[in-house]
Amino acid sequence: QTVLTQEPSFSVSPGGTVTLTCGLSSGSVSSSQYPSWYQQTPGQAPRTLIYNTSTRSSGVPDRFSGSILGKKAALTITGAQADDESDYYCVLYMGSGVWVFGGGTKLTVL
Amino acid sequence: EVQLVQSGAEVKKPGESLRISCKGSGYGFTSYWIGWVRQMPGKGLEWMGVIYPGDFETRYSPSFQGEVTISVDESINTAYLQWNSLRASDTAIYYCVRRDYDHLLGSYFHYFDYWGQGTPVTVSS
Numbered sequence: 001q002t003v004l005t006q007e008p009s010f011s012v013s014p015g016g017t018v019t020l021t022c023g024l025s026s027g028s029v030s031s032s033q034y035p036s037w038y039q040q041t042p043g044q045a046p047r048t049l050i051y052n053t054s055t056r057s058s059g060v061p062d063r064f065s066g067s068i069l070g071k072k073a074a075l076t077i078t079g080a081q082a083d084d085e086s087d088y089y090c091v092l093y094m095g096s097g098v099w100v101f102g103g104g105t106k107l108t109v110l
Numbered sequence: 111e112v113q114l115v116q117s118g119a120e121v122k123k124p125g126e127s128l129r130i131s132c133k134g135s136g137y138g139f140t141s142y143w144i145g146w147v148r149q150m151p152g153k154g155l156e157w158m159g160v161i162y163p164g165d166f167e168t169r170y171s172p173s174f175q176g177e178v179t180i181s182v183d184e185s186i187n188t189a190y191l192q193w194n195s196l197r198a199s200d201t202a203i204y205y206c207v208r209r210d211y212d213h214l215l216g217s218y219f220h221y222f223d224y225w226g227q228g229t230p231v232t233v234s235s
Contacts, residue, residue, distance in 0.1 A: 001172065036221035038155070045205055045228050046147075046155065051221035089155050093220035097160055097169035101147075104154040 004102035006090060011108040012080045020105045021072040022090030028071035033092040035073035037066055040087045040104075049088075050075060077107075085109040112136040114144075114206050114226035121232045122196050129192040130229045132206030139187035140164045143209035145222065146180060146191045150202045160209065161189060196233045203228045 003025035012018035022029060029035060037050040048057040050066035053073065063078045073090055090102040117131040132144065145160035159170035163182040170180070179192040191204060207222035 034220035038222075040155075045225045047225070048221065048223055051210070051219060051223075057223065087154075091157070091221065097143075097167075098171065099145075099157040099160075099220075100171075101155045101157050 002092075002094060002100050004090060004092060004100055006088075006102040006105045008103070009106045009108070011110060012077070012084075014080060014082060014109055016080050017076065017078045018080060018107065019069070019074050019076045020088055020090075020107070021069065021074050022092075022102050023072040024092075029068060029073045029092065031068060033094065035066065035068075036091045037064075037073075037075045038089045038091065040089065041085075046089065080109050082109050112208070112224050114208060114224055116204075116206055116226040116229045119230040119232075121234070123235055124196055124198055124233055126196050126233075127192070127194050128196055128231065129190050130204060130231065132189045132191075132226050134187045134189070134208065137208075140184050142211055143218065144182070144189040145207045145209065146178075146189075147205045147207055147222075148174075148202045149205065149228075150199075155205075158191070158204075163189070196231075198233050198235075200231060201233050203230050205229075 005023045031053045035053050038046040040046040054066040065076045067074050087104045089104045113135045115133045140163045143160045143162050146158040148156045158174045159180050161168045161180045163184045181190045205228045206226040208224040210219040210223035
């Protein structure tokens with residue numbers, strides 16, 4: 001079974017830059033798996049941030065950016081703000097109408 | 111305005127059956143795939159499966175195949191997630207999601223653009 005690996009936790013200082021990554025248990029992540037990223041704050045439904053590797057969803061600030069870094073999908077937050085403190089999930093499309101979620105990264109801004 | 115509105119919280123006993131719902135509005139319901147995502151207490155998100163309301167084509171995650179049933183009633187723009195016999199381990203929040211469609215290319219995107227508010231399900235004796 002496909003496993004997506006994300007850092008369990010990460011911390012960043014206000015105004016700082018952080019890159020969260022998403023890797024496959026076997027193989028490399030590529031743009032043909034259409035990586036997407038979602039943000040979830042406690043008690044809320046997730047919110048779509050990034051799709052097709054690097055396209056920001058409507059209304060998402062440009063401090064959020066997506067890319068492929070080496071063998072992994074990456075979400076970079078430039079100029080982190082206090083309300084960026086959330087859980088972040090990557091998702092890959094595996095083809096044939098099948099998706100897989102990563103385990104999520106808990107981001108602390110302090 | 112696109113909305114996915116889910117049914118309310120449920121409290122059930124092990125062995126009971128349950129069906130929760132997700133009503134879509136503000137868009138052509140039969141033209142967009144609808145999926146379900148599970149979040150167990152204190153845990154991450156897990157993709158369960160999707161259905162295309164236009165022809166009822168359904169895909170399941172191997173982890174949920176045979177454990178749940180995804181269906182739709184296109185006449186009332188509603189998707190369902192159903193269990194025949196609940197277990198305590200089914201305790202979770204369940205979200206419905208919509209798969210986006212690229213109108214320029216005439217094909218589906220491979221991500222979820224809208225999320226329901228979530229339905230908490232508690233299974234306890």
